[in-house]
Amino acid sequence: MSKIHIPTPLRQYVGKQASVEVAGSTVGEAMSALVAQHPDLKKHLYTDDGKLRAFVNLYLNDEDIRYLQKEATALNDGDNISIVPSIAGGRDEDFRFAIFAC
């Protein structure tokens, strides 16, 4: 099992949890398991044709998966995946991550 850390703005789609435990042998599989468990999350992370949105950064432990094998990066038991949102500040209208898709 791996732990996926959910940033504050997305917690509303995962029953307010800070992290979710999922199974999967790659980052892509773990993320698929996450959005299968929490379907409301999907449109915020993936485009309509199933690609990870360009402005969503995924980290495996402390490494950006863009510099590993991207979504094919293999997982070991106990790995931590982080979804890292782009946040601009405290002003309501400038918070985009939670609101980019509807």
Place this chain on the structure above:
Amino acid sequence: MATTTEIPITLNKDEILRYSRHLIMPEVGMEGQQKLKAARVLCIGTGGLGSPLALYLAAAGVGTLGLVDFDVVDYTNLQRQIIHSTADVGRKKLDSAADKLKAINPFINLRTFDTMLNSSNALELFREFDIIADGTDNFPTRYLVNDACVLTGKPNVYGSIFRFEGQASVFATEEGPCYRCLYPEPPPPGLVPSCAEGGVLGILPGLVGVMQATEVIKLILGVGDPLIGRLLLIDALGMKFRELKLRKNPDCPACGTHPTVTKLIDYNEFCGIRGEEKPVGNGVPEIPVEELKRRLDAKDDLFVLDVREPHEYQICNLGGYLIPLNDLPKRVHELDSSREIVVHCKMGGRSAKAVAFLQQAGFKKVHNLAGGILAWSDKVDPKVPKY
């Protein structure tokens, strides 16, 4: 941090006493304190992040402190923007901040810029400073500050906050990554209303702003390990700190090997902002607050639907039926489409989306309350508190 000044910097007797707790530490010492005095740091914004940042930099003896802001102190700023006090509401933030900073340390050279940082003034401004500390709160300025830092070769000491969560890093040093290495492009503007998602824990900008100040001081002194190539994630609720590795992206449009950002661009356009963004009711039928009041008084058969969040309902309400916008699709069956419905939120943005949704769902008699509960407070019942 090398500074451009040639004149030997000396401390007078009062300064030596003032900075004695620095001077007796070998990591700072006389040489470090002179570096601080010689340094020129530009703080973008004197809000939540900028308040503690500027206060500590001034106290520490940063010789030249620049402040950029065009805003005025608002009553709702006081919950976190600790450089401003209640008596400053309505004053220019620059004037208010300058008073506090001068009172803390009369030995520093304060330079204030009463302007909105933009593509035509940023490069010129940045060239007069050694380090830029970004305490802004919006995407266009984030990208502007980043690109201007890359183009002028100035480190960008970055902090940002949302609710209980913060991020800090040092971008755009010669060897390190920039903000665009991490986020080449901003997320497109949202369709879902954001009013319910906003807010920030008042102490959080304090925590993150002080981290920025720490990084600025370390860069000036050349001590320790700055947050170059590292993104610090701060979770104030869990009080957990995590650190992610950032790499300089060779394909980065700003600092990569073949940069495409060779001059500053229109950052509002880049971030998808078209002029003034107002919570307007995108073409859905609207009803003014005065008319709602009149019709409610006349006992018309109106159903008032409130699409805010439960915690907002607790602050104030019009006695409407509460279904938060996000829950509307799965709770739409609770509504009677044969009745006339007036939908409201705080300002009219979320409720406009709810009206559009209900229209698509076959509701014929739905109206958006123009201006929301804030307009109700302004024009109908001032006893309803604004938030």
